[in-house]
Amino acid sequence: MNYPSLFSPLKVGPYQLKHRVVLAPLTRMRAAKPSLAPRPLNAEYYAQRATPGGLLIAEASPVTATGFGSPGVPGIYTEQQVAGWREVVDAVHAKGGVIFLQLWHVGRVSHSSFQPGGVLPVAPSAVPIADLKTGTADGKAVAYETPRALETAEIPGVIDAYRQAAKNALKAGFDGVEVHGANGYLIEQFMQSHTNRRTDQYGGSIPNRVRFLLEVTKAVVEVWGANRVGVRLSPYGVANGSGEPDPMPLYSYAVEQLNPLGLAYLHFIEPRSSGAGRAEVNHQNVPSAMVLFRPIWKGVLISAGGFTGDAAEAAIRDGHADAIAFGRIFISNPDLPRRLQRGFPLTPYNRATFYGGDVAGYTDYPEHNELAQA
Ligand SMILES: Cc1cc2nc3c(=O)[nH]c(=O)nc-3n(C[C@H](O)[C@H](O)[C@H](O)COP(=O)(O)O)c2cc1C
Known part of the structure; x- marks a missing residue:
């Protein structure tokens, strides 16, 4: 057997994991339309990746209708969506897996065509993403619009949406939730100085810019208890402007x-792979998030981004991380934990089928068949 550290048990909150190979949150844009509820195909996809005592982090799911920036993304704010997620969760639990849901609001990484009433997306400040294009709801590539800055009085309502979504996730039977504070979305827009030009208590100083992250996290913790809540951050990231x-x-x-707060875990995206959702990247001469923040963070640390089995084993063995989340290679290898453990070859992924569509590139990647190889 390979990788004794990666395949050693780990306690995450109340859950006793049997190994440390985690499914990273991965947007796949295959929810039912127009309900944006998960459908049986989504349950099959997650069940394929579930293992006894293995942690899956389900894809980013908008907490409210204004939190979308792309088509076919599942929500977590209607009864129908909760019912759809319940089937996903049940399918994962039937295989002994543990599943958290990632709670999302994209802020300015959107277009008015995705917004209720066709209004501008909201953000901490009216600062557009300058150097990237986005897609409209009918698939045209266009420049990002200038978002509308949230009024101070609106912010409690956004936090309430996270709280309600956390309640919905609880109702759907999830084992926990992850607050998406990474990749240039709303929470990170509040945190970072170039997207946050506010002059109220949510802007200016570092404590003011971090306030929104903390208020969202505390609202979610009120619903779930801290030991079933994780947070994802991407320091040194460059995704989405x-x-x-x-x-x-x-x-x-x-x-x-x-x-x-005593959270279940903190989850970092390694800067070398920042933006991996949009393009193949391997940023050079960038620091390692897990190495920098391990000495500061007191709890379970999950790291993600460009890991191979060897690199994951080394990170855990050397004490830099407690678990490793895999994205792209978990897309194309539904039985990734077993393949890593047994040293089976990996199937390459096809970026063309990452987002949207149906079965192809989603549930049709095969498990390794060792008998066929023999
Ligand atoms: C298709 C795709 C979708 C992604 N969707 C999300 C997402 O919903 N939430 C998130 O935090 N990160 C998302 N990411 C980033 C991944 O979770 C992960 O951090 C990144 O792919 C690097 O890990 P890897 O090198 O193992 O792929 C996505 C990446 C890809 C390739």
Whole structure:
């Protein structure tokens, strides 16, 4: 057997995991339309990747109708969506898996064609994403619009949407939730100085910019208890027009403030793979998030981004991380834990089928058939 550290048990909140190969949250845009509820195909996809005592983090799911920026993404704010997620959760539990849901609001990474009433997307400040194109609801590539800055009085309502979504996830039977504070979406827009030009208590100083992350996390914790809530961050990331000039003070403060909450885990995206959802990237000469923040974070640390089995084993063995989340290679290898453990070859992934569509590139990647190889 390969990788004794990766295949050792780990306690995450109340859950006793049997190994440390985690499914990273992966947007696949295959929910039912127009309900944006998960459908049986989605349950099959997650069940294929479930193992006894293995942690899956389900794809980012908008907490409210204004939180979308792409088509076919499942929501977690209607009864129908909760019922759809319940089937996903049941299918994963039937295989002994543990499943958390990632709670999402995209903020400015959207287009008015996705917004109720066709209004502008909301963000901390009216700062558009300058250098990237986005897609409209009918599939045209266009420049990002300038978002509308949230009024201070609106912010409690956005936090309430996260709280309600957390309740919905509980009702759907999930084992926990992950707050999506990464990749240039709403929470990170609040955190970072170039997207947050606010002059109220949510802007300016680092504590003010981190306030929204903490208020959202605490609202979710009120619903779930801290030991079933994780947070995902991407310091030094550049996805979706993000990027903080001097990340250490900002992210050190955020991690220090999250420490006393007693969360299930903190989940970092390694800067080398920032933006992997949009393109093949391998950023060079960038720091390692797990190495930088391990000494600051007191709880379970999950790292993601460009890991192979060897690199994952080394990270855990050397004490840099407690578990490793795999994205792209878990898409194309539904039996990834077994393949890594047994040293079976990996199937390459096909980026063309990452987003949208149906079975192809979703549930039709085969399990390794060792008998066929013999
Ligand atoms: C198709 C695709 C969809 C993704 N969707 C999400 C998402 O919903 N939430 C998130 O936090 N990260 C998302 N990511 C980032 C992955 O979780 C992960 O951090 C990244 O792919 C790097 O890990 P890897 O090198 O193992 O693929 C996505 C990446 C890909 C390739």
